[in-house]
């Protein structure tokens with residue numbers, strides 16, 4: 001942390017590299033003297049905090065900051081965000097499909113791809129087959145996900161086209177039985193080159209389908225074969241599934257989800273996964289309802305939460321159901337089911353209560369066990385007696401989080417607010433657990449495990465925000481909240497609205513966001529970003545001790561109100 005009257009630049013460090021078209025400066029200057037960025041005076045707050053957004057040209061950008069006769073020189077390097085399309089008879093490096101080995105079933109459409117200059121003639125050759133590729137003028141690259149956070153209602157225009165060529169075909173059974181390279185031929189301005197794809201293609205037949213079992217605690221399923229693709233409902237250890245395609249280290253399961261090979265083990269001599277289901281059992285347990293699905297084999301499934309509904313879909317399953325035992329109560333209104341397509345059954349649990357209070361799904365042998373927690377009420381009005389709240393102070397130890405203009409770290413500010421909030425909640429009678437109570441490193445996995453072990457009634461992760469490159473630190477401020485499962489949306493919106501209204505702060509919004517600390521299902525789990533460390537004005541509010549106490553009190557009372565209104 002910078003001492004008083006010291007000229008300090010928190011961001012960017014000299015030599016910073018970015019692909020963004022702008023960068024921002026953040027620091028603290030002597031409050032008496034003006035601060036200049038490339039000889040232009042910039043605004044600062046009462047305490048001397050300053051921020052400024054500046055455009056960048058491609059290549060090196062030199063900046064000079066001046067305050068109190070001191071100078072700081074900073075060079076920021078702007079790199080291209082996309083590789084340049086060759087202007088000659090060449091393929092763009094790493095543009096030929098496939099880059100990794102691919103296995104696809106016969107009769108399935110497969111698209112060959114290459115990037116090369118416009119006006120080229122390209123074909124892909126596989127064994128004796130020749131597939132022409134066509135220029136895709138309308139396919140444009142998308143902006144990165146985090147551009148949603150940079151004050152823009154429109155997706156940013158991309159700098160360049162992809163120069164993409166594509167051609168699709170399918171193969172008959174036994175047409176390509178051995179892993180085979182694809183040979184690409186490019187003709188451009190009278191020149192002709194050929195190049196082979198690094199990955200090889202195999203067409204699988206109906207007899208060679210593999211069966212896997214999830215060997216990791218959780219199989220993380222996704223919409224495609226890389227971590228860039230969105231998550232789907234994770235599969236617990238023991239789940240079995242049939243593999244229909246492979247791409248590098250990724251497997252595609254029969255119902256369409258992809259997951260990493262190293263989270264699975266191969267089951268030898270197994271036939272494709274299929275199960276019959278007959279009776280389903282529901283039972284009241286302390287604090288919840290348990291539903292048991294006896295299966296012949298542990299099949300994959302997915303979950304969807306809806307208003308007063310919890311929907312569970314079982315894949316590779318066929319119903320022979322004639323009877324369902326249910327102890328309907330104030331929580332569970334009705335269980336419905338339907339075979340929505342061959343091999344897919346959907347169960348709908350209709351709930352009386354508006355709020356869902358968390359759930360877990362696991363395999364015990366071949367039995368799928370769904371536990372739905374019931375909403376709780378404080379034991380006494382105007383208190384939080386009997387309620388367990390988990391607070392997660394973001395970052396810690398070697399993970400410092402974001403940095404404020406004077407060099408103060410997010411990890412220290414989150415611990416301060418967590419301790420203040422803990423005290424307020426204890427005063428209201430709650431049971432409070434912290435994922436860390438000192439400046440230590442705790443991994444995201446450990447934090448999530450703690451939530452699963454403790455099974456709090458709600459979980460709140462506490463953070464302070466900062467902008468990515470490209471954002472405007474002066475214009476961007478406000479408190480925001482994040483949820484992932486619909487069961488957490490109401491809590492996220494409720495706390496956001498309360499803080500903004502009571503403390504007259506700007507709202508940066510309520511977001512659906514796929515974050516480690518919003519993904520737990522056992523309890524409504526949210527994350528709060530309590531203002532921007534990159535906004536000089538908001539940083540004064542964030543670090544003001546009196547305001548910190550007010551914020552903690554406001555959140556604690558909002559939590560109490562939320563439990564009361566439910």
Ligand SMILES: [Zn+2]
Pocket residue numbers: 394395401402410463464
């Ligand atoms: Zn953070």
